[in-house]
Each structure stands twice: as structure tokens, then as C-alpha cells.
Amino acid sequence: xxxxxxxxxxxxxxxxxxxYALLALxxxxxxxxxxxxxxxxxxxxxxxxxxxxxxxxxxxxxxLWLLLGAGVLVAFxxxxxxxxxxxxxxxxxxxxxxxxxxxxxxxLVLWLEPGTLPLAAQVVLALAIVVPLGPMVYRLAxxxxxxxxxxxxxxxxxxxxxxxxxxxxxxxxxxxxxTTPFSEAQFALGTLTVNGQTLWVLGASAVLxxxxxxxxxRTLYGKALRATAINRVGARLMGISNTMAGKLSFTxxxxxxxxxxxxxxxxxxxxxxTGFLVGLKGFVAAIIAGLVSYPLAAAGAxxxxxxxxxxxxxxxxxxxxxxxxxxxxxxxxxxxTSHHVEEEE
Amino acid sequence: MKQRLPLMxxxxxxxxxPLFLPEFYVTLLNYIGLYSIVALGLxxxxxxxxxxxxxxxxxxxxxxxxxxxxxxxxxxxxWIALLVGLGVTAGVALVLGFLTLRLSGHYLPLGxxxxxxxxxxxxxxxxxxxGHTGLTGIxxxxxxxxxxxTGREFYYLIWVVLLSFVLATQNxxxxxxxxxxxxxxxxxxxxxxxxxxxxRTKTTIFLIAALFACVSGWLYAHLQRFVxxxxxxxxxxxxYLFMAVVGGAAHVWGALxxxxxxxxxxxxxxDILPKIFGQSGNFEVIFFGIMLILVLxxxxxxxxxxxxxxxxxxxxxxxxxxxxxxxxxxxxxAGTVLLEVKEARKQFGGLVANDNMNLSVKAGExxxxxxxxxxxxxxxxxxxxxxxxxxxxxxxxxGERIDTLTSREIARRGMGRTFQHVxxxxxxxxxxxxxxxxxxRGSKGVLSASLHLERAEEARLLAEAKRQLERVGLGAHxxxxxxxxxLGQQRVLEIARALSADPCLLLLDEPAAGLRYLEKxxxxxxxxxxxxxxxxxxxxxxxxxxxxxxxxxxxxxEFGEKISEGLPEEVQKDPVVLEAYLGGVE
Numbered sequence: 001x002x003x004x005x006x007x008x009x010x011x012x013x014x015x016x017x018x019x020y021a022l023l024a025l026x027x028x029x030x031x032x033x034x035x036x037x038x039x040x041x042x043x044x045x046x047x048x049x050x051x052x053x054x055x056x057x058x059x060x061x062x063x064l065w066l067l068l069g070a071g072v073l074v075a076f077x078x079x080x081x082x083x084x085x086x087x088x089x090x091x092x093x094x095x096x097x098x099x100x101x102x103x104x105x106x107x108l109v110l111w112l113e114p115g116t117l118p119l120a121a122q123v124v125l126a127l128a129i130v131v132p133l134g135p136m137v138y139r140l141a142x143x144x145x146x147x148x149x150x151x152x153x154x155x156x157x158x159x160x161x162x163x164x165x166x167x168x169x170x171x172x173x174x175x176x177x178x179t180t181p182f183s184e185a186q187f188a189l190g191t192l193t194v195n196g197q198t199l200w201v202l203g204a205s206a207v208l209x210x211x212x213x214x215x216x217x218r219t220l221y222g223k224a225l226r227a228t229a230i231n232r233v234g235a236r237l238m239g240i241s242n243t244m245a246g247k248l249s250f251t252x253x254x255x256x257x258x259x260x261x262x263x264x265x266x267x268x269x270x271x272x273x274t275g276f277l278v279g280l281k282g283f284v285a286a287i288i289a290g291l292v293s294y295p296l297a298a299a300g301a302x303x304x305x306x307x308x309x310x311x312x313x314x315x316x317x318x319x320x321x322x323x324x325x326x327x328x329x330x331x332x333x334x335x336x337t338s339h340h341v342e343e344e345e
Numbered sequence: 346m347k348q349r350l351p352l353m354x355x356x357x358x359x360x361x362x363p364l365f366l367p368e369f370y371v372t373l374l375n376y377i378g379l380y381s382i383v384a385l386g387l388x389x390x391x392x393x394x395x396x397x398x399x400x401x402x403x404x405x406x407x408x409x410x411x412x413x414x415x416x417x418x419x420x421x422x423x424w425i426a427l428l429v430g431l432g433v434t435a436g437v438a439l440v441l442g443f444l445t446l447r448l449s450g451h452y453l454p455l456g457x458x459x460x461x462x463x464x465x466x467x468x469x470x471x472x473x474x475x476g477h478t479g480l481t482g483i484x485x486x487x488x489x490x491x492x493x494x495t496g497r498e499f500y501y502l503i504w505v506v507l508l509s510f511v512l513a514t515q516n517x518x519x520x521x522x523x524x525x526x527x528x529x530x531x532x533x534x535x536x537x538x539x540x541x542x543x544x545r546t547k548t549t550i551f552l553i554a555a556l557f558a559c560v561s562g563w564l565y566a567h568l569q570r571f572v573x574x575x576x577x578x579x580x581x582x583x584x585y586l587f588m589a590v591v592g593g594a595a596h597v598w599g600a601l602x603x604x605x606x607x608x609x610x611x612x613x614x615x616d617i618l619p620k621i622f623g624q625s626g627n628f629e630v631i632f633f634g635i636m637l638i639l640v641l642x643x644x645x646x647x648x649x650x651x652x653x654x655x656x657x658x659x660x661x662x663x664x665x666x667x668x669x670x671x672x673x674x675x676x677x678x679a680g681t682v683l684l685e686v687k688e689a690r691k692q693f694g695g696l697v698a699n700d701n702m703n704l705s706v707k708a709g710e711x712x713x714x715x716x717x718x719x720x721x722x723x724x725x726x727x728x729x730x731x732x733x734x735x736x737x738x739x740x741x742x743x744g745e746r747i748d749t750l751t752s753r754e755i756a757r758r759g760m761g762r763t764f765q766h767v768x769x770x771x772x773x774x775x776x777x778x779x780x781x782x783x784x785x786r787g788s789k790g791v792l793s794a795s796l797h798l799e800r801a802e803e804a805r806l807l808a809e810a811k812r813q814l815e816r817v818g819l820g821a822h823x824x825x826x827x828x829x830x831x832l833g834q835q836r837v838l839e840i841a842r843a844l845s846a847d848p849c850l851l852l853l854d855e856p857a858a859g860l861r862y863l864e865k866x867x868x869x870x871x872x873x874x875x876x877x878x879x880x881x882x883x884x885x886x887x888x889x890x891x892x893x894x895x896x897x898x899x900x901x902x903e904f905g906e907k908i909s910e911g912l913p914e915e916v917q918k919d920p921v922v923l924e925a926y927l928g929g930v931e
Binding site for chain 1: 445452455458463467590627629630634635
């Protein structure tokens with residue numbers, strides 16, 4: 001290995017690491033607020049990428065029908081509950097968010113021929129389809145079990161992952177897709193060539209991380225989420241709805257996931273099941289951070305990205321083995337540093 | 346006999362099955378059997394023990410690849426390969442268990458996902474295991490000269506193995522070790538205080554589940570006669586867990602129901618879904634995912650409990666057989682100092698919960714620890730019993746320093762306790778709850794429990810539990826669910842549980858709370874009798890009539906420190922105590 005290759009691998013590792021960092025942040029966020037270990041995060045990555053790819057191939061993405069279907073289902077269940085609870089005032093909001101919003105998105109997609117639009121508009125439309133699925137998934141799968149143990153929620157996550165992967169196969173088929181890069185530019189940095197897309201990934205990740213930081217530090221909703229993460233009951237007594245917090249954190253996670261998918265789609269071919277492994281690597285990073293610390297999660301993600309790219313050079317067949325075995329020393333270190341007798345719920 | 350009728354019918358049908366079923370169904374039943382073996386391990390691990398694993402498929406792979414490799418590359422006998430496979434699996438499970446079992450709840454399942462993926466990719470990338478194409482030409486299994494060539498012949502082997510595993514698991518759960526396993530989910534801290542080594546118990550069930558999976562893999566390899574990595578991937582691991590959860594993860598038969606249902610459903614969905622969607626692919630996962638979510642939302646116990654309710658089986662009257670009493674500890678002579686606390690201090694971060702605490706308890710006396718709420722009495726209890734060790738200071742029990750020991754080791758030395766917030770296993774019977782207290786008075790392990798070779802010891806343990814329950818006045822409730830008792834009686838149950846460990850020092854945390862007047866009198870009578878037998882009793886209690894009528898000496902605490910000590914009548918007149926309870930006179 002010479003310097004050239006090392007630099008190339010390093011660049012690769014950092015780009016992937018930036019994506020893992022975003023995912024790890026979303027995973028830490030969702031776990032802290034809802035205690036859900038969000039395995040389906042990877043599916044949002046794939047849905048984001050493949051929805052955009054479908055636009056560019058001139059097809060209507062199947063996720064649109066999923067959005068409409070899930071919206072109708074959520075509206076149906078919530079309306080029944082609203083009527084039963086004697087609160088018909090909720091119906092207007094339900095109609096707006098679960099029926100009107102998906103219908104407007106569907107109308108735009110079917111009417112505009114997104115493939116002909118500028119890339120930025122395509123990205124916005126793809127996000128408009130995928131992101132609302134986040135809170136809908138929370139509503140349908142998790143909300144009825146919000147008070148269950150972490151383990152039950154984890155099994156639910158695995159079930160949601162299975163269902164979404166199957167739907168992904170149904171919508172997008174088994175073939176992978178790539179999308180057009182955000183920028184075709186190339187820069188020479190000494191002997192190293194840096195692609196415009198690389199800079200896009202790094203820049204967008206940095207911007208998102210800073211935005212999240214500001215959101216949690218400076219906005220009321222950000223603080224509400226933090227309060228819920230620290231003490232669910234306490235937050236609820238202060239008027240912060242746990243359901244709202246759950247939906248909001250799932251919206252953020254879905255947004256981060258889908259956008260990550262859109263960022264990597266021009267670099268790697270994305271298949272319907274690619275998201276799972278990508279998401280799990282975010283997990284390895286999140287576990288390094290003990291599922292609590294955001295900066296540690298980001299650092300862990302870069303480490304995972306670098307480890308992955310260098311091991312793909314030395315032992316490409318064992319790339320996944322090496323990355324996922326990394327979790328073992330991390331767990332050992334965790335087990336040596338945590339000393340409490342725990343009592344499971 | 347009537348209760349066993351459904352089981353008999355099932356066994357007869359199972360035995361006759363291959364004689365008239367077409368090949369397709371025999372194959373299906375073979376797979377159901379193989380999957381059930383793995384799911385059975387998960388019932389023990391997840392449903393009963395509360396430890397979730399998504400990685401069981403990897404252990405199946407270890408068993409299958411061990412025999413695949415050793416029989417083809419080295420020409421070893423499949424039976425030797427089975428032993429090697431079990432050894433390798435046990436080694437891997439012990440290492441993984443050691444690394445992950447000590448961590449809090451969700452790290453274990455996450456760890457299992459990670460090593461599930463790692464092992465899968467390892468199988469697919471190791472040259473000597475044939476890479477992604479796998480190994481072919483695995484020999485036919487020979488059984489006393491009988492070659493198991495066809496699925497029909499193999500059928501009996503699979504089902505005999507499965508049913509004997511079911512029986513062994515059932516036996517295990519109905520034993521001393523089984524009670525320890527059942528206590529893991531929701532009663533870990535209590536079990537440790539009763540002397541159960543929960544870390545070892547967790548490792549044991551993790552190991553058993555892995556070995557079951559390994560045997561299933563070994564059978565699979567010789568049934569298929571080739572192996573490749575596909576059936577050992579993470580998704581299959583998830584499917585195994587899914588089988589256990591849907592079938593009823595807390596019941597051994599739930600494993601069979603779940604495996605059967607999922608296998609048949611998968612077969613059916615794989616047939617019809619591609620026709621409906623007009624393309625091929627594993628679309629059944631969509632339905633499995635949705636179904637699992639619905640099961641967890643609507644019927645978290647799974648299908649088995651629901652099936653049981655359909656078949657009205659009358660529970661026969663259960664009795665506890667008379668058995669020889671267990672050997673008893675030699676009681677220290679009355680007046681011997683049992684417990685000595687010196688300069689104990691307990692700090693939670695910046696909060697000092699106990700400071701400069703000194704007290705002693707002698708054999709044959711009742712020492713009461715009283716004080717207003719929040720004075721640090723229960724914290725002191727937790728320090729003494731090793732549940733939450735002191736920050737500094739010295740605690741001696743029978744002359745030996747115990748402040749560095751775990752609650753389990755302290756229990757072994759003859760200290761019994763109850764908890765302020767009752768810690769019972771609410772769905773277990775009163776009798777079994779109390780029998781956990783006698784855990785340290787038995788010694789038979791998992792193997793003899795699975796074979797039910799420990800019935801004599803078990804009978805003595807249960808008889809002891811019954812004797813203690815009768816002693817505290819709960820003799821009429823032996824087979825009730827512990828959670829169905831009123832709170833006051835649950836506290837009394839905890840006393841019986843502590844007594845069945847045959848302690849010489851008893852720590853009682855508010856034993857009279859929630860009792861009616863006559864019950865309190867009976868309790869006081871019992872405690873007097875225990876004192877008469879030479880037991881030392883340390884008592885935290887708010888009912889002053891109860892305390893003052895019973896205690897030999899009293900220690901009063903406020904704000905984590907001792908403010909007074911002496912005979913009951915002295916303490917009652919102490920102005921410092923009066924101020925603490927009633928406020929000062931202006």
C-alpha cells in the first residue's frame with residue numbers, strides 16, 4: 001500500500017463514516033426518546049435512494065402508494081379512537097396530516113413528472129414521500145406498545161424491518177440503482193482526486209449535525225425531546241406528550257435516513273436491502289457511544305467507516321466480518337466500565 | 346390421565362404420520378421438527394429467561410458446518426463430528442455469553458445481530474468450508490447399522506430428539522435450577538439475594554439454547570447432505586425468534602406451535618405471493634413482519650396460552666409430598682454478636698444516604714431500626730445484605746467482614762432478608778416462590794434436573810417451603826399465584842422465603858405494613874418464637890406499637906445518621922427522638 005492508496009481509502013472511509021455518523025445520531029436520538037432500537041433505519045436509507053432513482057428512471061415509486069396506504073390506515077385508526085374518545089376536534093388534524101398531505105404529494109408526483117425537474121426538486125419530492133412514513137410507522141407499530149420493555153420494542157423493530165424490506169423488494173425489484181451525482185466536479189488535491197459528491201456528503205453531514213445541535217439546544221421542540229429522553233413521566237407531567245415526542249423523533253430519523261440514502265445513491269449502487277447493513281454499521285457506531293453520546297457516536301462512525309474501507313483493501317471478503325466483530329471488543333470495554341446490578345422491567 | 350389425553354393423541358398421530366402421509370408433508374414435518382429444536386432453546390432463553398437472541402441461526406450453522414467439514418474433508422464419523430460441533434458451539438457460546446450477558450438488556454440482542462452477521466459472512470468466505478457454494482457429499486447417518494437414507498427414516502430421529510429435548514426442558518423448568526432460571530426475568534436482584542448466581546444461570550441457558558441449535562444444525566446437515574451459508578443468516582435467526590414469540594415464548598410447546606405455524610405459513614405464502622405480485626421474491630417477510638407486530642400488540646403471550654384455554658384441562662389437586670427435613674445450620678448461641686456495622690457510609694453521587702452508622706445485632710434478640718421516612722433505613726438494609734454495598738466503613742457478620750461480598754455470598758453465610766417493595770415472581774405459585782429461598786440448601790445441577798434425577802432433593806426443598814409457609818400462616822395458599830395475594834400477605838410470603846434459607850440473622854423491611862390487627866399479632870408471635878430459637882432479627886417498621894412491644898433494643902435514624910439507641914422505653918423518652926418524629930417545641 002502506498003500513500004496514494006491510503007489517501008484514497010481514507011477518503012472513502014471518511015465519506016462512508018459521515019453517513020454512518022448521521023445514522024448513528026438518528027439511532028441515538030430515537031433510542032433516547034422512545035427506547036426503540038430503530039433497526040428499520042436502514043430501510044429509510046434505501047427508500048430515500050430508490051425513490052429518487054425511480055424518479056430519474058421515469059417511474060412512479062412504489063413508496064408513494066405505501067405513503068397513501070399508511071396514511072389511510074393511520075387516519076382510519078386515529079379517527080375511530082378520536083370518535084370513541086369523544087374528541088372529534090382531532091379529526092381535522094388527522095385529515096390534514098394523514099390524508100391531505102399524502103394526497104398533495106401524490107398529486108405533485110403524478111402531475112409533475114419528477115424526472116424532468118431539477119435535482120433539488122426531485123430530492124424534495126423524494127423526501128416528501130419517505131419522511132412522513134416515519135411518524136406513520138411509529139403510530140402503527142410502536143405507539144400501542146410505547147410502554148413495553150426495550151426488548152419487546154426491539155422485536156417490533158425487527159418485525160418492522162422485515163415488513164419494510166419485503167415492501168422494498170416489491171416496489172423496487174431486486175436490481176440496484178444509482179442516481180445522478182449532485183455535482184460532477186472534480187478537484188485535484190495534490191495527488192488525490194476529490195469528487196464533488198464527496199464534498200457534498202461531507203458538507204451536508206456537517207450541516208445536518210450542526211442543525212441538529214441547534215435544534216436540541218435552542219428550540220422548544222428540541223428541548224421537549226431532550227426532556228422526554230431524560231424522564232418520560234416527568235416530561236409528560238410537564239405537558240410534553242410522549243406520543244408527540246415519539247412521532248417527532250421518528251420524523252427526524254426518517255428524514256436523516258432518507259437524506260443519507262439520497263447522499264450515497266450516486267456513490268454506490270443501492271439495492272432494496274442495502275439499507276440494513278448500512279444502518280447496522282451506524283449501529284456499531286451508536287453502540288460505541290453506548291447509545292447515549294452524540295459526539296462519541298460520530299467519532300465511532302468515522303472509525304467504522306475507516307475500518308471498513310481499509311479492510312476492504314486488505315481482506316475484502318472479510319470486510320463485514322471485521323466491521324461486525326468490532327462490536328465485540330467494544331462490548332467488552334462497555335462491560336468493564338459499567339458496574340451496576342441492573343433490574344430489568 | 347384425562348389431562349394427558351391431548352398429548353397422547355398428538356404423540357400417536359406423530360408416530361403414525363410417516364406411514365400414510367405423502368413425501369411432501371413428511372419433509373415439512375422434518376423441517377418443523379428441526380426448527381422447533383432451535384425455537385425450544387429460544388423459549389428457554391428468551392421466553393423464560395428474558396434474554397433475546399437473533400443469532401441462533403449461527404449456532405445451527407456451527408453444528409451443520411462442523412459435521413459437514415469433518416465428515417467430508419477428514420472422513421470422521423458423524424457422531425464424533427457431533428461431539429466436536431457441540432464443543433465448538435459451547436466454546437463460542439461461552440465466549441459470546443461472557444462478553445454480552447453481563448450487559449444490560451438490549452446489548453445482548455444487538456450483539457447477537459452482530460455476530461449473527463459475522464458468522465454468516467465467515468461461513469461464506471472461508472475457503473475450506475466451500476465458500477458460498479458450500480459443502481456437498483455429507484454422508485448418510487447410520488444408526489446401529491441402520492442407514493437413514495430418506496426423509497421418512499430421518500423423521501423419527503428428528504422427532505425423538507425434539508421430544509426428548511422438550512421433556513428435558515420441561516423437567517429442568519420444574520426444578521431448583523428451573524426456579525432460578527424463571528427468576529431471571531424480573532427477579533434478578535431478588536434471586537441474587539436468595540443465593541442464586543444469576544450470571545451463571547444466564548450463561549447456562551444461553552449455552553443450552555446454543556447446543557440445541559447446534560444439534561438441529563447437525564441433523565439438518567445429514568438430512569440435506571449438503572450445507573451452504575444461506576440457512577444460517579441473520580434473517581433465519583430472526584425467523585427462529587419469531588417462531589418462539591408467535592407460538593408462545595414462555596411455554597415449551599409454544600416452540601412447536603410457532604415453528605409449525607410459521608413453516609406452513611411460509612410454504613403457503615411462498616407459493617401464492619409471487620403469483621399475486623407477479624414477480625418472485627421473499628415477499629412472505631412482509632406478512633411475517635406485520636403478523637409479529639400484531640401478535641406483540643394484541644397477544645404478547647403468543648398462541649399457546651390461547652390454545653390451552655380452548656382445551657379445558659382440569660388441574661388435578663396438587664399436594665406436596667412429605668419428605669425428610671433438610672439439614673439445618675448450627676445456630677450461634679444466644680447473645681453471640683451476629684452483625685456489627687461500624688462507621689458505615691453510603692453515598693449516591695453527592696447524596697449521603699448513610700453516615701457514621703454503628704449498630705449490632707446479637708443472636709436471640711430483636712433489634713428495631715426506626716426513623717422517619719427517608720432516614721436511610723432501607724439503604725442501610727441494602728448495604729448490610731450486599732444488594733448495594735457501602736461506600737466506606739466496615740460490616741461484619743459472624744466476625745467476618747462482608748462489606749465487599751455480593752448479596753449471594755452473604756446469603757450463603759446465613760443472612761436472610763425481605764424487601765420493602767415486595768419482590769416476588771407474581772405468576773409463580775406461592776410454594777415455588779418460597780422454594781427459591783431454599784436455593785442454597787440444594788446442590789443438584791442442570792443435568793440431573795433435566796433428567797429428573799434430583800426428585801428426592803426437590804421433594805425436601807418443597808416440603809421445607811411448605812413447612813415455612815404453614816409456619817407463617819399461608820398454608821392454605823400454597824398453589825395460588827403469588828401475585829394474587831393481598832400485599833400484606835405477600836410480605837409475609839417474603840418472610841417464609843427468607844426462613845426457608847435457614848438463616849441465623851433475619852432482616853425484615855416493614856413486615857407488618859398492610860397487615861390487619863390479628864395478622865400483626867400472629868406475626869409478632871412468630872418473631873418471638875424465632876427469637877426464642879436463637880435467631881437474630883433486624884427489623885425496620887413504622888408501626889410503633891408493633892415495634893415497642895417486640896424489640897429488645899431500638900436504633901433511631903434521621904437524615905442517614907443514628908440519633909439514638911437503647912431500650913424501647915428509653916428511646917421513647919429521648920428528646921432528640923421526640924423532636925425527630927414530632928418536631929421541636931418552640
